[in-house]
Amino acid sequence: MRTDTGQVFRLEDYRPTDYLIPQTNLTFRLSPEATRVTAVLTVERRDAAAVSAPLVLDGDGLKLNRVEIDGKSVEQADLLVTPDRLTILKPPAASVFQLTMETELAPAGNEALMGLYRSSNVYCTQCEAEGFRRITYFLDRPDILSVYTVRIEALRDEAPLLLSNGNPIDKGDIGDGWHYAAWHDPFPKPSYLFALVAGNLGKVADSFVTLSGRDVELGIYVEPGKERLAGYAMDALKRSMKWDEEKFGREYDLDVFNIVAVSDFNMGAMENKGLNVFNDKYVLADRETATDADFANIEAIIAHEYFHNWTGNRITCRDWFQLCLKEGLTVFRDHEFSADQRSRAVKRIAEVRTLRAHQFPEDQGPLAHPVRPRRYREINNFYTATVYEKGSEVVRMIRTILGSDAFRAGMDLYFERHDGQAATIEDFLQVFEDASGRDLSQFSLWYHQAGTPNLTVSSKHNPAAREFILEIEQSVPPTPYESRKRLMHIPLAFGLIGAGGEPVAYGGVEGASVEGGVIHIRKRRHVIRFSGVSERPAVSLNRGFSAPVTLSVEQKADDQFFLARHDSDAFSRWQAFNTLLTDTLIAAVRQTLDGKQHAFARRLTGLAGDIAGDETLEPAYRALALGLPSEADIARDIGNNINPDAIHTAREALALAIGSANREAFSSLYEGLADKAAFSPDATSAGRRALRNTLLDYLALSPGGPALAADHFHSATNMTDRAAALAVLAHRHHGSHEATAALAAFETTYESDALVMDKWFQIQASVPGYQTVETVRALTAHPAFSLSNPNRVRSLIGTFFSANQIGFHRADGEGYRFFSRIVLEVEKRNPQVAARLATALRSWRSLEPGRQDKAREALLFIANTENLSADLRDIVERTLA
Ligand code: B3K
Ligand code: ZN
Numbered sequence: 001m002r003t004d005t006g007q008v009f010r011l012e013d014y015r016p017t018d019y020l021i022p023q024t025n026l027t028f029r030l031s032p033e034a035t036r037v038t039a040v041l042t043v044e045r046r047d048a049a050a051v052s053a054p055l056v057l058d059g060d061g062l063k064l065n066r067v068e069i070d071g072k073s074v075e076q077a078d079l080l081v082t083p084d085r086l087t088i089l090k091p092p093a094a095s096v097f098q099l100t101m102e103t104e105l106a107p108a109g110n111e112a113l114m115g116l117y118r119s120s121n122v123y124c125t126q127c128e129a130e131g132f133r134r135i136t137y138f139l140d141r142p143d144i145l146s147v148y149t150v151r152i153e154a155l156r157d158e159a160p161l162l163l164s165n166g167n168p169i170d171k172g173d174i175g176d177g178w179h180y181a182a183w184h185d186p187f188p189k190p191s192y193l194f195a196l197v198a199g200n201l202g203k204v205a206d207s208f209v210t211l212s213g214r215d216v217e218l219g220i221y222v223e224p225g226k227e228r229l230a231g232y233a234m235d236a237l238k239r240s241m242k243w244d245e246e247k248f249g250r251e252y253d254l255d256v257f258n259i260v261a262v263s264d265f266n267m268g269a270m271e272n273k274g275l276n277v278f279n280d281k282y283v284l285a286d287r288e289t290a291t292d293a294d295f296a297n298i299e300a301i302i303a304h305e306y307f308h309n310w311t312g313n314r315i316t317c318r319d320w321f322q323l324c325l326k327e328g329l330t331v332f333r334d335h336e337f338s339a340d341q342r343s344r345a346v347k348r349i350a351e352v353r354t355l356r357a358h359q360f361p362e363d364q365g366p367l368a369h370p371v372r373p374r375r376y377r378e379i380n381n382f383y384t385a386t387v388y389e390k391g392s393e394v395v396r397m398i399r400t401i402l403g404s405d406a407f408r409a410g411m412d413l414y415f416e417r418h419d420g421q422a423a424t425i426e427d428f429l430q431v432f433e434d435a436s437g438r439d440l441s442q443f444s445l446w447y448h449q450a451g452t453p454n455l456t457v458s459s460k461h462n463p464a465a466r467e468f469i470l471e472i473e474q475s476v477p478p479t480p481y482e483s484r485k486r487l488m489h490i491p492l493a494f495g496l497i498g499a500g501g502e503p504v505a506y507g508g509v510e511g512a513s514v515e516g517g518v519i520h521i522r523k524r525r526h527v528i529r530f531s532g533v534s535e536r537p538a539v540s541l542n543r544g545f546s547a548p549v550t551l552s553v554e555q556k557a558d559d560q561f562f563l564a565r566h567d568s569d570a571f572s573r574w575q576a577f578n579t580l581l582t583d584t585l586i587a588a589v590r591q592t593l594d595g596k597q598h599a600f601a602r603r604l605t606g607l608a609g610d611i612a613g614d615e616t617l618e619p620a621y622r623a624l625a626l627g628l629p630s631e632a633d634i635a636r637d638i639g640n641n642i643n644p645d646a647i648h649t650a651r652e653a654l655a656l657a658i659g660s661a662n663r664e665a666f667s668s669l670y671e672g673l674a675d676k677a678a679f680s681p682d683a684t685s686a687g688r689r690a691l692r693n694t695l696l697d698y699l700a701l702s703p704g705g706p707a708l709a710a711d712h713f714h715s716a717t718n719m720t721d722r723a724a725a726l727a728v729l730a731h732r733h734h735g736s737h738e739a740t741a742a743l744a745a746f747e748t749t750y751e752s753d754a755l756v757m758d759k760w761f762q763i764q765a766s767v768p769g770y771q772t773v774e775t776v777r778a779l780t781a782h783p784a785f786s787l788s789n790p791n792r793v794r795s796l797i798g799t800f801f802s803a804n805q806i807g808f809h810r811a812d813g814e815g816y817r818f819f820s821r822i823v824l825e826v827e828k829r830n831p832q833v834a835a836r837l838a839t840a841l842r843s844w845r846s847l848e849p850g851r852q853d854k855a856r857e858a859l860l861f862i863a864n865t866e867n868l869s870a871d872l873r874d875i876v877e878r879t880l881a
Helices: 227-248 292-307 320-341 344-363 385-402 404-418 425-436 557-566 570-593 602-613 619-626 631-638 644-661 663-672 683-699 705-715 719-732 737-750 754-765 772-779 790-803 814-829 831-841 849-863 870-880
Strands: 019-029 035-045 055-058 063-069 079-082 085-088 096-105 115-119 122-126 146-155 161-164 167-175 178-189 196-199 202-209 215-222 256-262 275-279 454-462 467-475 490-497 513-515 518-521 525-531 538-541 550-553
Touching: 063 079, 063 085, 122 256, 122 275, 146 161, 146 196, 161 178, 202 227, 215 227, 227 256, 227 292, 227 320, 227 404, 256 292, 275 292, 292 320, 292 683, 292 719, 320 344, 320 385, 320 425, 344 385, 344 570, 344 619, 344 631, 385 404, 385 425, 385 490, 385 518, 404 425, 467 490, 467 518, 490 557, 518 525, 538 557, 538 570, 557 570, 557 602, 570 602, 570 619, 570 631, 570 644, 602 619, 602 644, 602 663, 619 683, 631 644, 644 663, 644 683, 663 683, 683 705, 683 719, 705 719, 705 737, 719 737, 719 754, 737 754, 754 772, 754 790, 772 790, 772 814, 790 814, 790 831, 814 831, 814 849, 814 870, 831 849, 831 870, 849 870
Parallel strands: 019 146, 215 256, 256 275, 454 550
Antiparallel strands: 019 035, 035 096, 055 085, 063 096, 079 085, 115 122, 122 196, 146 178, 161 196, 167 178, 202 215, 454 467, 467 525, 490 518, 490 538, 513 518
């Protein structure tokens, strides 16, 4: 484990290196305990560098056996070697020379899952962000692009399959049971995109003919015996390849494209050139083992990694501060892909829910940072919702401002101008300015300034003057290192709606530039006058979620009810109903804290019933609308002095009120949605299941609920329905014999399927209640659980922290005590996963004072531990700062 050095990296310190590495030749002789890596690097001194400039290479825990320059060993006095750095003090005077190094690695003992490691006896690598330096000494930074040739040697029995980046060029036997394969990647790439996989894996093969008629061999490699679970992923891959050609004009560029699924992986997947490595959770699926959400994630992540081939690989990042250049843009591309494959409205609502659940709390707490950060201590902690999700929203806003055609022209220019380069956000913005002639300088603050902007909006209508007036004021809250904020350019899509639901036409507009239904907010305060408006319209704001902002709107409940029924913008219609639910819940929490019971208005519960039964709306949309804001959503909207118990009580009461007010209607709808056709994972069928399962959750609160849910569970013909029913039983009727029997049956059926057991862990970790911390503790000893496997840790422990507000935030602090102990246990094995878990307490300052004290104690317990990893220390210290 690399312990913290306290070093801070700053954007302003970026300097090009003195040396380049145009070619990299690697030979791996694989063995679990002692793999030998021979690296032969062609090193080239830049013209601008001094002949005496030392060559300083990055390493991380390396053991060096041998080093030679131009075939001759190097004098000890001319070298400085530590596990974390190799310095050639006096490189040759020639401007190009060859550096040969042999390092020795122990992949079997690598539990951090960075560099070369073993997962279920398969050798694999993860190099982003700084894992390549755990394989050999290198200029391990994204602006060093090199052409790689890789030779892999292994025992044929142990590793019949040998894969690396690029195209295969050679293979054969080398005696004594050993064999080799050689790969060459013609596209210069940064070290973080290097990959190697070797082992015994099953293959699913297919092919794709590109736009220009080139044949590409496609392969998805999985644990032998699981091949039939990779069909959906393969289909998603082919659809992604086609879509990128059609929508962005991007064609695949190698002869082969391979994907490997492994079961030990720190994140979702990795876009290594021509050899994507995936967490098997995002490859393997069939109706028996995967939910509709799993299918949708597989489709999105397969697309995301594939799209990186252009946005990330062909054009990469100059330095890690530019991470959003590839991540924000690629998330935007995968969002658009899924929107085209599924329902655009439903997809947009789901995206916004995710953004609010993950990015808003980050932006509003101690870990806030700009989409393009200016400083970091540990780069792996910056693969955040801000870089990814807000980064995607920023790209979406560029498209909103420019319009689709100019946006596409800008993207074309980006690919043309920067192909083969390591680029910056400035380069990215420049192509859109050049393609559109627009000035994006104020807009660029979205990359540079952290914090969620807020817009305060009020409106009035002057019938005599036939004028409708909107007053909009922007503010951006202070965030770490940024106490003063500059004014942002916020594209706010809007609509004025008349009493019959029709769009209201207006004559002129004054006070802001308004184009194509978008108000361009650029000043602190705008008074926008719409002339020729005789009746007071209802105003629909931030349509389609055109900007990632919060709104404080002075709006009457009547208008919200009206918009929830009539807004023609599907997103805003959902938003209006969601706002009504949130406002009601917040009022109910206040009453709960005052010891009172809230009486829920018939108008609201009736509207829920009307939406559920509205056949003009897609079932998936209705399911999203009926899903109440989560307890964490409510906490975030309340903002401070949070008491999770009161939130839970209020939310349960609203669910009960909606369920009882609509019992009969929900019940007959539920019956009507039972699927008679054969299973299909498509979005329409998934939407019907989603609505039916949402209705089950309400119906389960009525008398006969446990029996209904148990029946749903036992008669389920797919994992979506089975897992949904199990969650309803475990969460709504915990301890009932129906719940206990269903949990036991599920365990018996799936005990040997790790990915399905993750659902079983997840469901139990999210049982609301004080006792759950004990259940979770006990489950860490379950034979299917392992503290070394990131999926298991996230399912059981991560879920407990993020989806169990009353259990984790127990008033006596037991949840937090468990947090500090288990995070440290995980850290011993895998610092990156531990650091991610530790972000669960980032909003600790919004809790009520008693819980705040206990949360601080838990964070301090970690902070006071010696030899913390850079990953965990960075998170904990920023959280406490
Ligand atoms: N680029 C990888 C993430 C790497 C994370 C390193 N800590 C996956 C992705 O975003 O596509
Ligand atoms: Zn990505």
